[in-house]
Amino acid sequence: MTTRRHFGSVPEILEGQDFESRRALHDAGVHLPTQAGISGSGGQGADSIVLSGGYEDDHDEGDVIVYTGQGGRDLVTGKQVAHQTLTLGNLALALSHQEGFPVRVTRGHQHRSPYSPISGYRYGGLYRVEDHWHELGKSGYRIWRYRLVKQGVDSASAAPKDSAVGRKEVAIQKLLRDTTVARNVKRWHDFTCQVCGVRLEGPAGPYAEAAHIRPLGAPHNGPDTESNMLCLCPNHHVLFDLGGLTLNDDLTVPGSSRSVTTVRQHQIDVNHVKYHRERYGVDADSALV
Amino acid sequence: MTTRRHFGSVPEILEGQDFESRRALHDAGVHLPTQAGISGSGGQGADSIVLSGGYEDDHDEGDVIVYTGQGGRDLVTGKQVAHQTLTLGNLALALSHQEGFPVRVTRGHQHRSPYSPISGYRYGGLYRVEDHWHELGKSGYRIWRYRLVKQGVDSASAAPKDSAVGRKEVAIQKLLRDTTVARNVKRWHDFTCQVCGVRLEGPAGPYAEAAHIRPLGAPHNGPDTESNMLCLCPNHHVLFDLGGLTLNDDLTVPGSSRSVTTVRQHQIDVNHVKYHRERYGVDADSALV
Numbered sequence: 001m002t003t004r005r006h007f008g009s010v011p012e013i014l015e016g017q018d019f020e021s022r023r024a025l026h027d028a029g030v031h032l033p034t035q036a037g038i039s040g041s042g043g044q045g046a047d048s049i050v051l052s053g054g055y056e057d058d059h060d061e062g063d064v065i066v067y068t069g070q071g072g073r074d075l076v077t078g079k080q081v082a083h084q085t086l087t088l089g090n091l092a093l094a095l096s097h098q099e100g101f102p103v104r105v106t107r108g109h110q111h112r113s114p115y116s117p118i119s120g121y122r123y124g125g126l127y128r129v130e131d132h133w134h135e136l137g138k139s140g141y142r143i144w145r146y147r148l149v150k151q152g153v154d155s156a157s158a159a160p161k162d163s164a165v166g167r168k169e170v171a172i173q174k175l176l177r178d179t180t181v182a183r184n185v186k187r188w189h190d191f192t193c194q195v196c197g198v199r200l201e202g203p204a205g206p207y208a209e210a211a212h213i214r215p216l217g218a219p220h221n222g223p224d225t226e227s228n229m230l231c232l233c234p235n236h237h238v239l240f241d242l243g244g245l246t247l248n249d250d251l252t253v254p255g256s257s258r259s260v261t262t263v264r265q266h267q268i269d270v271n272h273v274k275y276h277r278e279r280y281g282v283d284a285d286s287a288l289v
Numbered sequence: 290m291t292t293r294r295h296f297g298s299v300p301e302i303l304e305g306q307d308f309e310s311r312r313a314l315h316d317a318g319v320h321l322p323t324q325a326g327i328s329g330s331g332g333q334g335a336d337s338i339v340l341s342g343g344y345e346d347d348h349d350e351g352d353v354i355v356y357t358g359q360g361g362r363d364l365v366t367g368k369q370v371a372h373q374t375l376t377l378g379n380l381a382l383a384l385s386h387q388e389g390f391p392v393r394v395t396r397g398h399q400h401r402s403p404y405s406p407i408s409g410y411r412y413g414g415l416y417r418v419e420d421h422w423h424e425l426g427k428s429g430y431r432i433w434r435y436r437l438v439k440q441g442v443d444s445a446s447a448a449p450k451d452s453a454v455g456r457k458e459v460a461i462q463k464l465l466r467d468t469t470v471a472r473n474v475k476r477w478h479d480f481t482c483q484v485c486g487v488r489l490e491g492p493a494g495p496y497a498e499a500a501h502i503r504p505l506g507a508p509h510n511g512p513d514t515e516s517n518m519l520c521l522c523p524n525h526h527v528l529f530d531l532g533g534l535t536l537n538d539d540l541t542v543p544g545s546s547r548s549v550t551t552v553r554q555h556q557i558d559v560n561h562v563k564y565h566r567e568r569y570g571v572d573a574d575s576a577l578v
Contacts, residue, residue, distance in 0.1 A: 007469075042493075086492065094493035099472070180296075183388070200524060202531045203375065203571040204331075204383035234523035235489060242491045282492040 005040070007047045008102050008126065015125040018117055019106075025050070025121055031106055038070055040092025045101045049093070050121065052108035055143070059219075060113035063153045065105065065127065066219060068137070069093065069144030080139035086282060090144045097129035098242055102151060126151040131215065133243070133279040181226055182210030185266060189231035194260040195245065195253065198233045209237045213272040220275075227269040230260065243280035247273050254281075294333045297391050297415065304414040307406055308395075314339070314410055320395055327359055329381025334390045338382070338437075339410065341397035348508070349402035352442045354394065354416065355508060357426070358382065358433030369428035375571060379433045386418035387531055391440060415440040420504065422532070422568040470515055471499030474555060478520035483549040484534070484542065487522045498526045502561040509564075516558040519549065532569035536562050543570075 010029045025031045031048045033039050040046025051058060055068035069090035072082040086094060096103055105124040107116045115124065127148040137143040191206035192199045200207040211232045214222030222228050232240060239245040245253070249270050252259045262268070299318045314320040320337045322328050329335025338356060340347060348355035358379035361371040375383060385392055394413040396405045404413065420436040480495035481488045489496040500521045503511030511517050521529060528534040534542070538559050541548045551557070 091493055098491050098493045098496055198524065200528055200533070202387050202528065202533045204380055204387045204531070207387055207527060207531065207533075234527050235487065238496060238523050239489055239491065242493070242496065244489065244491045244496070 019121040038089030042091040045095040046092035048104040051111040053110035063150040065148040067146045083142040102126040185210045185229045193233035195236040211237045214275045246277040246281040308410040327378030331380040334384040335381035337393040340400040342399035352439040354437040356435045372431040391415040474499045474518045482522035484525040503564045535566040535570040
């Protein structure tokens, strides 16, 4: 066994605190590796990241960060020259998502954002990984991406900032959605999981979840419509969101003889199914290893 | 079919807006019933509540409210003279919890809290029901209770206010817990559900959830220890939290020949099992009907 990794805040280190160098971040226990942007391992998860402008695809809105995984870059030019794989730090961040581990975020002066310090490094506080997927980056190579949301910020209100509505409106919308569109999907399937046929019986009635196929909010911007939803049990919802379950275009389950159960009223848009499979699936070529 | 109930905010009505009377709340579409504290039905869920000081057990911290269900009171004296049941408005609020519906909250002048208006009624915004259970109220009769958390407020940071730590500290603590105690429990059971034996395979490793038996935070104040946790799949976690699954003191599942799987390292405290069963179970005498 390796030493236990320290997750969460570091005693005496305050949000907004500045550090001169990567060495100083190491000495303070904020981020131990002095080169790598991700501190973590596949078996233990990631405890800390440093944003240092290395990846052209990074995106920083303060409370919400879309971070690019590591690997595939030329050591001299820094350009993306190969696909990234779900290994090492990338796998560690995926595990932090899956387990809900807090991740310390530090911004370097090279990182282009209004939240970066002019020089050195600034500790930005604790974030949680709320989503991860892969896509073709600006370079044309596959990159892994992670959506991080600041601790204490409501996920719903941290949703699409690029839309015309304000934060408060978004939070309200999110719930309004649940009451109509999601309820339709669940009713059509009589609260039965489209993948496994389970129907959970809660004290106030049957329980199922309406899962968005192409996720809502930036950068995916899936629509909030029945055609972008599945009626799933919590187990298959978790697997679907983590990429442990994808669907083929004909709604069969890859590597199995099963298809999802369908009903006449519920028309699923195959473009969303394809979007999800291509970004979240880990059996796609070169995505996993 | 009855008319579709309106969930979410009402156009043109702002948080903090005052209304002269229950009639005015009705006319504005904020809360339709002119007497009942809960607007809702068992099949559709609850869309709105009015806090009007009727129940001595209500509890209001602004962003977090513990609300008492309806029924069992003497119409003349207002005193609790019988058990409350999980029917009508109480069932409606339970369904809003289960479905994640937003609930409009209005405070009346009779409601004793720093957030109540001096006269009339004040609309307090949208809340979500995050927990519901039953207990013996101050009267000695069974009452149903609902923990409501304001929309846009992070659940973790809205946790125990009665402890010595501030809001920020609590949010951090909550996640630190996940990384150590919860991880222990999941490892001991090799990420296998103690109830059904399922082990979900996520791309970054196996996935299970550590469920608190006696909930954390006020008013339950369960400890964050391995002895107060179960390793569950998401399906059984949902059922456990909703009261659709409880355990007997000998760790058998009521109405079934099954027991939860145990391992040597994991000592479960039977007091927590009993606490959960007595508050969340719906087959207990007089709890459901």
